[in-house]
Amino acid sequence: MSSDLIDPDISKAYTLPSRFYTDELVFKDIISDFAECWHFAAHESQLVKDNVLPLEHMESLIGEPMVLTRDDEIRCLSNVCTHRGMLIATESCTASTLKCGYHGRTFGLDGCFRNMPEFEGVKGFPSPADDLSSFNLKRWKGLLFTGKTPFRFNDCLEELQARIGWMPIESFEHDSSRHRSYDIDANWALYVDNYLEGFHIPYVHGDLHGELDYGSYRTELFEGGVLQVGIARGDESCFDLPESSTDYGQSIAAYYYWLFPGLMLNFYPWGLSVNLVIPLSVNKTRIVYHGFVWDRSKLGEGAGGDLDKVEAEDQDIVESTHRGVGSGIYDRGRYSPTRETGVHHFHRMLTS
Ligand code: FES
Ligand SMILES: [Fe+2]
Structure with a gap:
């Protein structure tokens, strides 16, 4: 323009x-x-009671379903199951793993693949492609920001x-x-x-x-x-x-x-x-x-x-x-x- x-x-x-x-x-x-922009994800106090927080607004803003998880650190992960693409977390909750509600694939709060029923004998499985991708997370005084390929925060x-x-x-x-x-x-x-x-x-x-x-x-x-x-x-x-x-x-x-x-x-x-x-x-x-x-x-x-x-x-x-x-x-x-x-x-x- x-x-x-x-x-x-x-x-x-x-x-x-x-x-x-x-x-x-x-x-x-x-x-x-x-x-290409950074967007507000959450304030850390939103992750005190619950430790899994889907970011619905990010899907509307940049077309990317994301979820925040907290264990020893806070991460922003893809909220899309690596099996057939179901959304994993649909509401905020307290959990020790992320479990897909479609066929039960389970991930750690760090996004790493943990378990999948009925997949014995699948060749080359699991591979890193079965883990959830993570996104950049910027933190300032308790405010968390994320994006897909963010560079404009100046x-x-x-x-x-x-x-x-x-x-x-x-x-x-x-x-x-x-x-x-x-x-x-x-x-x-x-x-x-x-x-x-x-x-x-x-x-x-x-x-x-x-x-x-x-x-x-x-x-x-x-x-x-x-x-x-x-x-x-x-x-x-x-x-x-x-x-x-x-x-x-x-x-x-x-x-x-x-x-x-x-x-x-x-x-x-x-x-x-x-x-x-x-x-x-x-x-x-x-x-x-x-x-x-x-x-x-x-x-x-x-x-x-x-x-x-x-x-x-x-x-x-x-x-x-x-x-x-x-x-x-x-x-x-x-x-x-x-x-x-x-x-x-x-x-x-x-x-x-
Ligand atoms: S889509 Fe998640 S387990 Fe099948
Ligand atoms: Fe006004």
Whole structure:
């Protein structure tokens, strides 16, 4: 795709042409690049009670069924049985082996073939091809990332480490009551566009607008992602920042990180809300929420207080926008140079 489709100068640029949101072939072309990206797999606290965790979202994102296993270490394995291709783990569980439910082939938690009924006399069996393949796993402060042939992660984690590395993210605890999964009638990139600007907050999110100081809302761009910093209005809930933080002295209510293509890491004083944007088709998207709690006493407060309400407000807007960009009249618009730098950055990434 043409790299100058989106002018690098935001004051001259036009937004993404509507075919990026509506055309099946353009969609498939964009999604095919996801195999080269790192994706959020899980937080380690999701592997405390259970030690086998299938990653259904990875199948939607890159067409690859994967499963996390934990024994003395955490691994990301293919979740496809090497016999006739059945999916092995279908839900999270505690187990000492992986056993295929189709004909009973068994693997160790390291992916090595262990046992197969009725295979006596099969020549050259078992061979290394009967083991489960493993995938790269990257680990940062309890967050696990994986991919098929990932190379595009650039300096994202260094960026996060420098800014919020002071938070004890590895000790945050998974709270399954905060899990959500929504299927929306909109293209995934419209959901990301909407996330990447706080411009709409006064118009769309009345309550959230009361928590945040709109005038001080900041957007910072970096290679591979965008950070939005929400400043608390008055004495609304904010982080107790250590002196080592570059933001020390400010009343920060939220750090909203987006990492290409569809990972949102929203840090609030109560902990972390992870949002995964999972394209299902050109006009259907799944949004998955996982919550990891740091300080339970701060749940329900401030900018991260009522995420369900904010999410419902965003989904309404994004679904309506999807209908709008399907119009034969609309093709593209212009950007606000002060409020839409994140959206512009995303569109540049999508078209480069
Ligand atoms: S497909 Fe797994 S044992 Fe047959
Ligand atoms: Fe919003």
